[in-house]
Amino acid sequence: MASSGSWTDLSARAISGVAIAIVGLVAVLAGGVWFQMLAVFATAVMIWELWMMIRPDLPERGMMMAALSASVLSGLLGQDSVALIAMLFITPVIGTLWAWREKAAFFLFAMLIQLAGWGLILLRAEYGALWLIWLIVVVVATDVAGYFAGRMIGGPKFWPRVSPKKTWAGTVAGWIAAAIIGLVFAQIVGAGGGLVLVSVVLSFASQLGDIAESALKRRMGVKDSSALIPGHGGLFDRFDGLLGATLAVLVIALALHLPGAEF
Numbered sequence: 001m002a003s004s005g006s007w008t009d010l011s012a013r014a015i016s017g018v019a020i021a022i023v024g025l026v027a028v029l030a031g032g033v034w035f036q037m038l039a040v041f042a043t044a045v046m047i048w049e050l051w052m053m054i055r056p057d058l059p060e061r062g063m064m065m066a067a068l069s070a071s072v073l074s075g076l077l078g079q080d081s082v083a084l085i086a087m088l089f090i091t092p093v094i095g096t097l098w099a100w101r102e103k104a105a106f107f108l109f110a111m112l113i114q115l116a117g118w119g120l121i122l123l124r125a126e127y128g129a130l131w132l133i134w135l136i137v138v139v140v141a142t143d144v145a146g147y148f149a150g151r152m153i154g155g156p157k158f159w160p161r162v163s164p165k166k167t168w169a170g171t172v173a174g175w176i177a178a179a180i181i182g183l184v185f186a187q188i189v190g191a192g193g194g195l196v197l198v199s200v201v202l203s204f205a206s207q208l209g210d211i212a213e214s215a216l217k218r219r220m221g222v223k224d225s226s227a228l229i230p231g232h233g234g235l236f237d238r239f240d241g242l243l244g245a246t247l248a249v250l251v252i253a254l255a256l257h258l259p260g261a262e263f
Contacts, residue, residue, distance in 0.1 A: 012231040020229070020238065024136070028129050035124050036077055042235055043117030044070040046243075047091065049225040049236045050109050053216065054102045065095050069110075073117055088114045105216060113236075116243040119250035127253070134185045135202065135249055139241045141181050142174035142203040143210075149173030163214045171207060178203030198252060202245040209244020213237070 027038040044066040051062035069091045076084055092110040096103045124132050150170030158166040182199025186192065213236060217223065224233030232238050 014231075016230045016232050020232075028124065028132050028136070031124055031129060036121055039117050039121050039124075040070050040073045042239065043073055043113060045228070046113045046117075046225075046234075046236045046239070047095075047110055049228075049234045050106065050113065051095065051099075053220045053222055053225055054099055054106050058098070061098055065091060065098075065110075068094065069114060073114060073121075076118060077121065085118070088118065102220075105219070109212075109216065112247060113243060115250070116246040119246045123246070123249065123253065130189065134181070134199075135245060136242065137185075138178045138181050138199050138202050139206045139245050141177040142206050143241055145177035146170035146174040146207070159211060162218065163211050166207075166211065174207060175200045175203050198249075201252070202248050205248035206241035206245040209240045209242070209247075212244070213240035 023038070027035045047069040048062045048066035051065045052059065055061065072087050072090050076087060088111065091114065092107040095110055096107045099106045120132070123135070146166070147170065150165065150167040150173075153167070153169035153173075155167050155169045157164065158168050158171045178199040179196050182196040183193075185199070186195040213225070217225065225236035226234030228234050229238060
């Protein structure tokens, strides 16, 4: 019989998860300034979490990094010039100068977090809510299928040194789930079968995002990026997979001009 503590943890995790899902769905459907504000806020929080993993002894500078990131990302809203993306280097560069240690880790992850935040805003503005929902559902399906397949099937580990709990069974199950989502979505929007392959690519990218954050946490000796979300850890813990998938779909969208039946 499960202890009351485990049920309390499960309840907190479920409530937090539902709350995040509702807020996210409302913002995605509303679009415009509402989604932009949420994306900017989430990006800033993850920059703060990243800093606190690397330099927990300098929390005030973490807040400054978060504020700077939010300011930079807000300044990019509505701008068409690709050259302005260079502004995304401001926070990583300044943070690297302040970090004193793990400079490369901060620069790389801060840059990727901001690019993903900007990418989500761009994707919602250019391609609409439906394609962003597809991206999110692919990531969620990958995570859920991977979790249950890993627990039920077990077997060889995917990358034991970096992510001891991730198995090949869970990894492949995530790809299969993503392929099914891609197939269903292709029927909905009238896209070609290539969307199935794209969905699998995004699934793998989301898994790499999860592995990358796991590697960083192991290097820093922390279990979670923060304790902001009851039962879940931090925003970085919840959205690491989405960050990886967003970066991948951003590259694909720029190269193949999503959405379109050419898939």
